Amino acid sequence: MDYKEAGVDIEAGRDFVTQIRQDVQSTYRAEVLSGLGGFGGCFELPAGYQQPVLVSGTDGVGTKLKIAQELSHHDTVGIDLVAMCVNDILTSGAEPLFFLDYLATGKLEPQELAQVVKGVAEGCRLSGCALLGGETAEMPGFYQLGEYDIAGFCVGVVEKSQLLDCSQVEIGDVAIGLASAGVHSNGFSLVRKIVSSGGFSWSDTPEVLAGKTLGEELLTPTKIYVRSVLDALKQGITIHGMAHITGGGLPENLPRCLSPNQSIEVNFDSWDILPIFRWLAEAGEVSQNAMLETFNLGIGFVVIVSSEQADTTKKWFESQGIAAYEIGKVTEGDGSLVLN
Incomplete structure (x- = not known):
């Protein structure tokens, strides 16, 4: 017996690394x-940086x-x-620096998984961070053929004096909601339940989707807000x-x-x-x-600004091609969201 007979193909692993090399290096x-x-x-x-703070997310x-x-x-x-990952660490004001990925599958299919890494590299380019490394695990018997799972890990940096930690939010501040690209990457267990229970197919084209199939719409990738938000800070938006x-x-x-004594309407x-x-x-x-x-529900990211900067903030993100809405305001409260 050898490793290949046990289900792990070392040659396929080498082929995979060769296929992804150019995409990875394009993010450096x-x-x-x-x-x-x-x-x-x-x-x-x-x-x-005078006092750099590293911010991580997975x-x-x-x-x-x-x-x-x-x-x-x-x-x-x-x-x-x-x-x-990068949208998470962005909430601290951090610029993403580098990204690591973990990919696990039952059987390594180099061309298929190279497409996954191609998308990872594109996400890194969109957010300005380097795809610094990763791990690919071939796990026969653990995952079914054709199945894979992916996880990501990101590290960013922010000047300590500019780190956002809830203490800067003030009562009377305004919440500006930035439009999502769609469902993004949450709630898909319910999405799949709705589709299967209703007898729908990923190839169905509901009238409200204007010709797009359910599969096309639902696979629209999560919007990356990094560059527009960091550029807003550079433009003087507080x-x-x-x-x-x-x-x-x-x-x-x-x-x-929010701080513990605040709520948001x-x-x-x-x-x-x-x-x-x-x-x-x-x-x-x-x-x-x-x-x-x-x-x-159409809001993928929210920035909290003073009421004086609300209009300027909306116009900035709209100039970046992102629809922006004044969706609420910060009030005294118990740390909850109040829906009007």
């Missing part, structure tokens, strides 16, 4: 000190991967993976707090950037609910509360 920043293939990735801290893509695998559409879930709207929706995530009618969410609510007979607690 000047601070990268090591190449692909080492035991560890080396990265030099950028110059100019996440996955969840059962959205099941749709990608059923449709053999693998080149966007890597963007999702990066987005889930952001007091930020929230990445992921699992738990606005009710769970928006209060995470949100006007549910202040932004456009995307058609895919209307379809999911109707097809699955999902209540408004359940929709709010599961999905982003």
Whole structure:
């Protein structure tokens, strides 16, 4: 017997590394000190920081991967993976520096998984961070043939004096909601339940989706807000707090950037609910509360600014091609979200 007979193909692993090399190297920043293939990735801290604070985050893509695998559409879930991590650390005001990925599968299919890494590299380019390293695990008997899972790990940096930690948010501040690209990467267990229970197919084209199939719409990658938010800070917009709207929706995530004595009042009618969410609510007979607690409903990221800077902030993000809405304000309270 040898390793290949046990289900692990070393040659396929070498072929995979060869296929992804160019995509990985396309993400390198000047601070990268090591190449692909080492035991560890080396990265030099950028110059100019007086008290640099490193901010880290990790996440996955969840059962959205099941749709990608059923449709053999693998080149966007890597963007999702990066987005889930870099948008998280962005809420501290951090610039993403480098990213690591972990990919596990039952049988390594180099061309298929190279498409996944291609998406990871694209996400890194969109957020300005280097794909510094990763791990690919072939695990026969643990994953079924055709199945894979991915996880990501990101490190960023922010000047200590500019670190956002909830203490900067003030009563009277305004919440500016930035539009999502769709469902992003949360709530897909419910999405898949709605589709399977209702007898729908990923190739169905509901009228509200204007010709797009359910599969195409649902595999739209998570929007990466890094460059537009960091550029807003460079333009002199003072952001007091930020929230990445992921699992738990606005009710769970928006209060995470508040102090204990604060709440936030949100006007549910202040932004456009995307058609895919209307379809999911109707097809699955999902209540408004359940929709709010599961999905982003069209708001993927929120920045908290003073009322004086609200209009300027909205115009800035709109100039970057991101729809922005004044969705609420900070009030005295108990750290909760109040829906109006």
